[in-house]
Amino acid sequence: MSDILRRDPRREWIARNRLHPEHLSVLAELGEDASAATEWMGPNGVIRRNPHAVGFMGPNGVKRIDRSGAQQGGQAAAGAAEAKDSRRQVTIEDPAFLVAVVPDMSGGRLSSHDRDLLGLARQLADADGERPGAVLAVVFGTHKEEAFNEAGVDRLLHFDDGLFDGHAPEARLAALAVVEAELAPSHWLLPDSKLGGADLGRRLAARLQERPAAGVWQIEPDATTPLGWRCTGRGAAGTTDIQRALPRIVLALAECAEPVSETRHAAQTLALTQPLPSLLARIEDLGSVAVDPAGVALAEAEFILSAGNGVKEWEGFHHAAKMLGATEGASRVAVDDGYMPRDRQVGATGTWVTARVYVAVGISGAIQHLQGIQSCEKVVAINVDPGCDMIKRADLAVIGDSASILTALVEMVARLREEKRNAA
Numbered sequence: 570m571s572d573i574l575r576r577d578p579r580r581e582w583i584a585r586n587r588l589h590p591e592h593l594s595v596l597a598e599l600g601e602d603a604s605a606a607t608e609w610m611g612p613n614g615v616i617r618r619n620p621h622a623v624g625f626m627g628p629n630g631v632k633r634i635d636r637s638g639a640q641q642g643g644q645a646a647a648g649a650a651e652a653k654d655s656r657r658q659v660t661i662e663d664p665a666f667l668v669a670v671v672p673d674m675s676g677g678r679l680s681s682h683d684r685d686l687l688g689l690a691r692q693l694a695d696a697d698g699e700r701p702g703a704v705l706a707v708v709f710g711t712h713k714e715e716a717f718n719e720a721g722v723d724r725l726l727h728f729d730d731g732l733f734d735g736h737a738p739e740a741r742l743a744a745l746a747v748v749e750a751e752l753a754p755s756h757w758l759l760p761d762s763k764l765g766g767a768d769l770g771r772r773l774a775a776r777l778q779e780r781p782a783a784g785v786w787q788i789e790p791d792a793t794t795p796l797g798w799r800c801t802g803r804g805a806a807g808t809t810d811i812q813r814a815l816p817r818i819v820l821a822l823a824e825c826a827e828p829v830s831e832t833r834h835a836a837q838t839l840a841l842t843q844p845l846p847s848l849l850a851r852i853e854d855l856g857s858v859a860v861d862p863a864g865v866a867l868a869e870a871e872f873i874l875s876a877g878n879g880v881k882e883w884e885g886f887h888h889a890a891k892m893l894g895a896t897e898g899a900s901r902v903a904v905d906d907g908y909m910p911r912d913r914q915v916g917a918t919g920t921w922v923t924a925r926v927y928v929a930v931g932i933s934g935a936i937q938h939l940q941g942i943q944s945c946e947k948v949v950a951i952n953v954d955p956g957c958d959m960i961k962r963a964d965l966a967v968i969g970d971s972a973s974i975l976t977a978l979v980e981m982v983a984r985l986r987e988e989k990r991n992a993a
């Protein structure tokens with residue numbers, strides 16, 4: 570019997586349609602307790618979600634949604650565990666070709682831009698089911714990433730020599746040239762970002778004497794082009810979109826593709842057989858310069874501690890920001906009330922921030938504020954109201970009084986630093 574998955578669109582439709590008379594029996598057939606089923610695996614391995622399964626029946630038969638956060642948290646945690654377990658394992662033993670991705674790895678981890686790029690690479694690698702390709706991640710310097718497999722990486726080439734740490738475009742380019750000579754990837758994908766990818770990608774294109782596509786935000790199959798794909802990228806200083814045949818070297822923007830979320834890959838380590846050329850670098854990285862986080866522009870800050878109307882002890886807030894090494898931000902109310910300067914306002918009419926960690930202290934989560942933090946990677950909310958919109962948006966929520974939580978946080982950080990000092 571063929572092992573091709575056969576879909577039954579009618580059954581899938583019934584599973585989604587809670588008003589259908591056979592809804593419960595079809596959910597049960599799919600192997601779930603229908604009353605509790607919020608997620609189940611569809612026939613093609615894609616996770617299906619039933620938003621109507623959230624909540625509970627009140628005493629008068631009306632459905633209630635628990636806004637205390639307890640149910641949401643529980644479901645989210647259970648959902649995360651389930652989603653983790655339900656990822657389909659994909660192993661590509663003998664790839665027909667390689668798609669090379671050079672992530673920025675800012676802060677030693679895959680950024681959301683890097684993950685989007687890996688999603689784009691998967692589109693290229695998985696397009697032909699008969700001839701699957703493998704996604705090769707080329708990573709430089711020391712890193713802390715542990716989930717290359719969940720981000721869609723089949724092969725991992727790690728250059729961990731200290732030579733590649735910091736700003737080392739010449740050494741990195743030399744290594745990429747060796748990868749090109751030895752593995753000849755079908756495509757090179759780099760983030761079109763200020764964190765190194767844009768510069769390295771253009772250097773690589775010059776070295777390989779190939780014209781790259783920059784500012785790419787979409788690719789589509791197109792049999793009339795030499796490589797079978799066309800791409801759309803921003804052009805004319807971001808004022809227009811340009812479509813062209815997809816070249817081999819692609820510099821892609823954030824959100825160019827959906828990051829991988831439903832499969833787990835081998836992330837098998839590769840090593841080159843050829844040695845890297847010895848190099849006399851003309852650029853020397855003297856290391857990063859410590860800056861006062863308070864002076865960092867909000868739009869560029871990586872870690873923001875932001876205050877709202879729920880902050881009552883301002884001295885404690887400023888002390889906490891200093892202790893944590895965070896850049897200060899604020900809601901409009903905190904600014905209008907004169908507690909924070911106007912240039913610290915986050916939101917639609919303030920600054921749109923892209924921090925890796927955004928801690929919202931006593932901020933309710935009005936839509937104008939949430940707009941300004943939509944690109945933040947992780948949001949932590951400190952609030953007395955478990956039902957407020959900021960708690961719903963947050964990846965981690967702490968329910969309680971802002972002053973006492975910040976005091977406890979500062980004490981904990983001081984204690985940990987002390988312990989580290991004593992151990993050293």
Ligand SMILES: Cc1cc2nc3c(=O)[nH]c(=O)nc-3n(C[C@H](O)[C@H](O)[C@H](O)COP(=O)(O)OP(=O)(O)OC[C@H]3O[C@@H](n4cnc5c(N)ncnc54)[C@H](O)[C@@H]3O)c2cc1C
Nearest residue numbers: 877878879900901916917918919931932933935937953971
């Ligand atoms: C055109 C327009 C543009 C706007 N642009 C922006 C913008 O760019 N940025 C922006 O921020 N707002 C903007 N606003 C305002 C926005 O609508 C909200 O009014 C504002 O964001 C609310 O600020 P807040 O969350 O600090 O205050 P509140 O809404 O008053 O919320 C305070 C929060 O603190 C919590 N809290 C209270 N006491 C404590 C305590 N002791 N400990 C912990 N938590 C506590 C409360 O539960 C509440 O959730 C705009 C509004 C308009 C109309």
